Amino acid sequence: MRRIPILPSVLVLVAVAIMVSLGVWQLHRLDEKEALLAHFAAARVNPAPVAWSAAGVSNDLLYRRATLTCAKVTARSSMAGRNASDQPGVAQTAQCLIDGGGKALVVLGWSVNPLTKVDWNGGVVTGTIAPGPRLVADPPLGGLAANALPDPSEIPNNHFSYAIQWFLFAITAVVIYVIALRKRR
Structure with missing residues (x-):
């Protein structure tokens, strides 16, 4: 042995x-x-809006309603997204300089075509803070359709x-x- x-x-x-x-x-x-x-689930139903500061937003504010003023659009882009009816398509975005300094990514709205011309050059945006962070406009801007609102139940817990x-x-x-x-x- x-x-x-x-x-x-x-x-x-x-x-x-x-x-x-x-x-x-x-x-x-x-x-x-x-x-x-x-x-996040509690934040999603909290009706009190928060301000998007020049320093941005912390993860504690994800899924809250927020408002910011886009002083200038510095870039436009698009990403995969879903509309309010859960159809796949393209979320049109704008990189904004915000009042007081800082930047914010704003999801303006949804379209089927990634090359959709969006007529929006800044202003007040109200919406929901999504991971990234980015502000998903609600109501949508620039003549686009509404995006699906960010939902914390989509975050996997495995x-x-x-x-x-x-x-x-x-x-x-x-x-x-x-x-x-x-x-x-």
Whole structure:
């Protein structure tokens, strides 16, 4: 009967300990993400608007209603988006210099065509703060259709499945090592 090798056993145990600790960490992240999503859900229904400052907005203000004044449009672009009826298309955007300094990305509205000419050169914008951060105009601007409003329920919360994966990796490592030790005998 051969002895159990020390160094490989220690390496496997260290790897298993790391995998289990990563699984536990993901369970803690699950609680944090649930609290964050609850905060965002409450922010979404808070009717009190916030101001978009020259310094921008913090993540605590995501999904709140906000207002800013676009003093000058410095760039236009588009990104994939959905309209209020959940149809895919293009969200038309404008990079704005805002009163008091600073910049803001404003999602002006939705169209089917990415080359849609948008007739909007700045002004007061009211909407919902989306991750990025960006302000999704509501009502839409420049003759565009309404975008789908940002919804925190679209943020994935898959930390539980990640934790299960790490625990399964640890179990798999132990099983493979035990099989390897048995074959060695």
